[in-house]
Amino acid sequence: MTERRAIVVGAGIGGLAAAIGLHRAGWAVRVLEKAPVPAEVGAGIALWSNALRALESLGVAAEIRAHGTLQGEGGVRTPDGRWLSRSSGPQLRDELDVSLLMVHRATLHRALRAALPAGVVEAGATVIGLRGDAVAYRSGGARRIAEGDVVVGADGIRSAVRAALYPGAVWTRYAGFTAWRGVTDRPYPLERQSQTWGDGAEFGLVQLLDGRVYWFATGDEAEGTRFPDERAEVLRRFGGWHRPIAEVVCATDPDAVLRHDIHVLPRPLPPFAAGRVALLGDAAHAVTPNLGQGGALALEDAVVLAHELAAPGSVAAALHRYDAARRPRAEQVSRASEQAGRLVGLRNPLLVRLRTALMAALPPRLAMAGIARTVAWRPPT
Numbered sequence: 001m002t003e004r005r006a007i008v009v010g011a012g013i014g015g016l017a018a019a020i021g022l023h024r025a026g027w028a029v030r031v032l033e034k035a036p037v038p039a040e041v042g043a044g045i046a047l048w049s050n051a052l053r054a055l056e057s058l059g060v061a062a063e064i065r066a067h068g069t070l071q072g073e074g075g076v077r078t079p080d081g082r083w084l085s086r087s088s089g090p091q092l093r094d095e096l097d098v099s100l101l102m103v104h105r106a107t108l109h110r111a112l113r114a115a116l117p118a119g120v121v122e123a124g125a126t127v128i129g130l131r132g133d134a135v136a137y138r139s140g141g142a143r144r145i146a147e148g149d150v151v152v153g154a155d156g157i158r159s160a161v162r163a164a165l166y167p168g169a170v171w172t173r174y175a176g177f178t179a180w181r182g183v184t185d186r187p188y189p190l191e192r193q194s195q196t197w198g199d200g201a202e203f204g205l206v207q208l209l210d211g212r213v214y215w216f217a218t219g220d221e222a223e224g225t226r227f228p229d230e231r232a233e234v235l236r237r238f239g240g241w242h243r244p245i246a247e248v249v250c251a252t253d254p255d256a257v258l259r260h261d262i263h264v265l266p267r268p269l270p271p272f273a274a275g276r277v278a279l280l281g282d283a284a285h286a287v288t289p290n291l292g293q294g295g296a297l298a299l300e301d302a303v304v305l306a307h308e309l310a311a312p313g314s315v316a317a318a319l320h321r322y323d324a325a326r327r328p329r330a331e332q333v334s335r336a337s338e339q340a341g342r343l344v345g346l347r348n349p350l351l352v353r354l355r356t357a358l359m360a361a362l363p364p365r366l367a368m369a370g371i372a373r374t375v376a377w378r379p380p381t
Contacts, residue, residue, distance in 0.1 A: 003028045006309075007135050007148035009161050011035070011121050013105075014281030014298030015154030016112035019120060020058045021306025022152075029116075030146060032125035032137055034155075042105035043181040043258060044206055044214030046292035049099045050377040054299035057379040063111045068103035069209045074193035076359055076367075081242030084197075084359040085367050095365060096372040102206050102214065104183065108295075127155065130164040133276040150315050151277045152305065154298070157263055159283035165274050175262040175288050175338075177345060178221040180234050182252040187211025188244070196241060197355070200347040203238050203245055213248050218289075220345070223261050231257045262288055264338075267331050273319035278305060285330035290340040291374060293333050300377055301326055307380045329377070336374055 006022045008015045011033035019029045047055070047068065055061040071089035078084060092098045113121070122139065129136045134147040153161025157172055177200075190213060195204045201219040208214055217234055227233040231254040239246040265286045272284045281298030304325050308318040346352050359367070 004150075004309075004315075005030070005148040006150050006152060007032065007146045008152045008154055009127050009135060010153070010155035010159075010281075010283070011113075011123075012154060012156065012281065012298075013108060013112065013295050014283075014302055015152070016109070016116065016121075017054070017058055017299050017302035018152050018154055018280055018305055020060065020112065020115050021302050022309060023116060023120070024059065025306050025310035027150075027309065029120055030148070031116075031121040032127060032135065032146060033121055033123050034126045036124045043183045043216070044102055044208060045105045045108060045295050046206075047101040047103060047108075048292060048296055048371070048375040049097065050293075050375040051296035051299050052099060052101060053378055054296070054303045057303045058115070058299075060111055060115050063114075064103060064108060065101060067107045067111070067209060068101040069207060071100035071102070072193065072207075075195075075364075077194050077196045077242065078356060079196055079198045079241040084356060085362065085364055086192075087364050087368060091364075092368060096368055098368060098372050098375060102208060104208060104214070127160040130161065130277065135161075149276065150309065150319070152280055153277065153283045154280040155283055157265070157282040157286040159279065161277065162270070162279055162283050165277060165279070166270055169270075171265050171270065172263045172286070173266045174223040175264050175341070176220065177218050177341070178225070178259065178261045179289060180217045180230060180257060180259050182215055182231070182234075182249070182257045183208070184213045184215075184248055184251040185253055185256075186251060188213045188248060188251055190244070196245070197344055197359075198241070199349075199352055200345050201237065202344050203241060205245070205248060213251075215245075215248050215252070216289075218262075218344070220347075221261075226259070229254060230259045264288055264334070267334060269327055269331055269334075272301075272323040272327055272330075276315045276319065278319050278322060280305060284326070285334060287330070287334040288337045288341045290344060291333065291337045291371060293337060293374065296375070297330055297333060300329070300379075303379045325380075333374060336370065340370075 008031045075086035076084045125139045127137045206214045280301040
């Protein structure tokens with residue numbers, strides 16, 4: 001039989017995971033990445049149970065686990081430091097089968113790259129369009145064509161592949177808030193990991209395996225607003241909150257603080273496949289970060305896509321099954337994530353007090369029931 005060829009556009013987490021799955025399924029894979037030097041920038045990433053199961057299915061979970069830290073003691077706090085709820089990682093694993101592994105995003109990216117044969121990823125390849133099931137791109141100043149039996153668009157929320165599938169459509173929507181992320185330059189011991197909820201804002205602190213702290217913050221801001229010193233802006237907004245928020249932010253290089261406005265794809269989501277072209281990850285279903293499911297959904301997509309394309313039959317039929325399996329799941333997670341975001345983003349003083357009272361009264365098991373349902377996904381067999 002002639003070896004089937006797959007063209008994956010995008011060498012982020014979802015694209016690399018799809019390439020691994022297809023390679024393991026016997027496909028010849030080529031990944032086109034527009035960055036001159038493929039690398040996953042960023043800070044930390046939360047890998048919940050569903051993401052870990054996807055990585056196990058791809059054969060790379062052991063490497064990731066070796067460089068991550070499982071959730072220990074944590075909870076939700078108010079800006080003055082009062083604990084509203086507390087959770088125990090071992091207890092969640094025992095009672096709800098829920099695990100949370102924190103790793104640096106660059107670590108995850110390196111492990112995924114290492115699982116692919118050398119030469120699979122072509123850097124500096126900017127996609128300019130589709131021609132049937134072939135990808136037109138520019139590389140080294142020349143126009144080139146990559147042909148395959150399937151094309152996978154894993155090129156992010158501003159996907160060139162999605163734009164070629166649905167020309168003229170405007171899919172992205174500003175979610176109404178912005179996010180900052182950073183990692184301390186040196187180890188900083190935390191007594192507990194935490195998320196702190198204020199009026200229309202939150203701040204999270206997570207310990208990484210090497211002792212450094214990954215932190216994230218969200219807040220209301222007009223789309224496109226930028227500050228000369230983003231770290232200084234984070235300190236202005238959150239420096240008066242409980243310790244050690246200000247200390248952790250000050251222990252972060254100002255140039256390493258990341259700032260992104262949050263955009264999503266509004267529901268109903270477009271089909272994830274047309275003919276022999278599939279969409280994956282943020283290109284298919286960008287969601288808010290409130291449940292930490294963006295990367296997990298991309299990993300799930302990759303596993304299901306490889307599973308369907310490993311089966312006998314036509315590529316178009318396999319992609320139809322992929323869409324049927326993934327689109328309802330992505331819409332459900334998108335809806336749940338936006339609901340969580342609305343809860344965090346409350347600004348009305350009365351509603352904030354009500355939220356605080358409910359969180360304080362809710363048993364930890366019930367508080368985690370929603371995320372437990374979200375992360376209960378398992379790979380197809």
